[in-house]
Amino acid sequence: MSRTGSRLRAVIADDEAGARAHLRALLEALRVQIVAECAGGSEVAPVVAEARPDLVCLDVRMPDLDGIEVARRLQPGPPVVFTSGYADYAAAAFEIGAADYLLKPLSPARLGEAMRRVRTHLRLTGARTGSGAGTEARPRAGAPPFPRIFIPVDDHRIALAPDAIRFVEAQGGVCVVHTDDTSYRLRTPLGRLERLLGGCGFLRTHRAYLVNLRRVRALVPWSRHVHSLLLDGGQETHVPVAKSRLAAFRGSVIWIPHAGGQRSGPGTGGESGDRGGREPGTG
Numbered sequence: 001m002s003r004t005g006s007r008l009r010a011v012i013a014d015d016e017a018g019a020r021a022h023l024r025a026l027l028e029a030l031r032v033q034i035v036a037e038c039a040g041g042s043e044v045a046p047v048v049a050e051a052r053p054d055l056v057c058l059d060v061r062m063p064d065l066d067g068i069e070v071a072r073r074l075q076p077g078p079p080v081v082f083t084s085g086y087a088d089y090a091a092a093a094f095e096i097g098a099a100d101y102l103l104k105p106l107s108p109a110r111l112g113e114a115m116r117r118v119r120t121h122l123r124l125t126g127a128r129t130g131s132g133a134g135t136e137a138r139p140r141a142g143a144p145p146f147p148r149i150f151i152p153v154d155d156h157r158i159a160l161a162p163d164a165i166r167f168v169e170a171q172g173g174v175c176v177v178h179t180d181d182t183s184y185r186l187r188t189p190l191g192r193l194e195r196l197l198g199g200c201g202f203l204r205t206h207r208a209y210l211v212n213l214r215r216v217r218a219l220v221p222w223s224r225h226v227h228s229l230l231l232d233g234g235q236e237t238h239v240p241v242a243k244s245r246l247a248a249f250r251g252s253v254i255w256i257p258h259a260g261g262q263r264s265g266p267g268t269g270g271e272s273g274d275r276g277g278r279e280p281g282t283g
Helices: 017-029 041-051 066-075 090-095 107-126 190-200 244-251
Strands: 008-013 032-038 055-059 080-084 100-103 149-153 157-160 165-171 174-179 185-186 202-206 209-212 217-219 227-231 235-239
Touching: 008 017, 008 107, 017 032, 017 041, 017 055, 017 107, 017 209, 032 185, 041 055, 041 066, 041 217, 066 080, 066 090, 080 090, 090 190, 100 107, 107 235, 149 185, 149 217, 185 202, 190 202, 190 209, 202 235, 202 244, 209 235
Parallel strands: 008 032, 008 055, 055 080, 080 100
Antiparallel strands: 149 157, 165 174, 165 209, 174 185, 202 209, 217 227, 227 235
């Protein structure tokens, strides 16, 4: 269960013991319980899987594995707050959905603001405690009872039902929302859209793609480690699935293990799908 009305549970990771102690003291003053500490990035994923915290505080520059890569490996998982002495990595952090990015030396007021953001995120998504990296993630709960996505267009906003969106694609500094008959360009980071749409059945399958699982027709293997999702709709569209995201995809759908044997005839569904002579990512 989430900790929106009680103490948050946090894992902190920083290669400097003094920095961890300072952050621990500030968090405890904000009624945040520290359930584990890590001195290196490679320690974080197994610790998060075991402790199932509500949030993770990550230093960016750690000697074995940097915080940005750690956060990628945790997805989808608990909200991540970065703490760093360098502003250079903020854009990369928010691109992968960081809840906040704090510069050292840490300010109690600024850290308090970050914790309010985490609590708001947990309340809006109905998120349970983090499931950790390498676990099979379920679609996030907390979708509103009558979900409508209001997208800014010129001086007004249009309402879309979630199922009208096939996928969202990051292109440079914008995200393109693809529907059956048109597309919309938003200056919103893909990571933020992932958090907003996760409760409506959307899954991040690649660093540049967010897919509506209800619009998936088949999982297509191009090689042992290269897969794409074939989407339904008027035009054939393949969206890539990163090797690191296959477990999350399998955990978000009803996955029937392969038991051997052959397809019984034409039209039988399966993992192979309809490749149609296209490469992943084309549409």
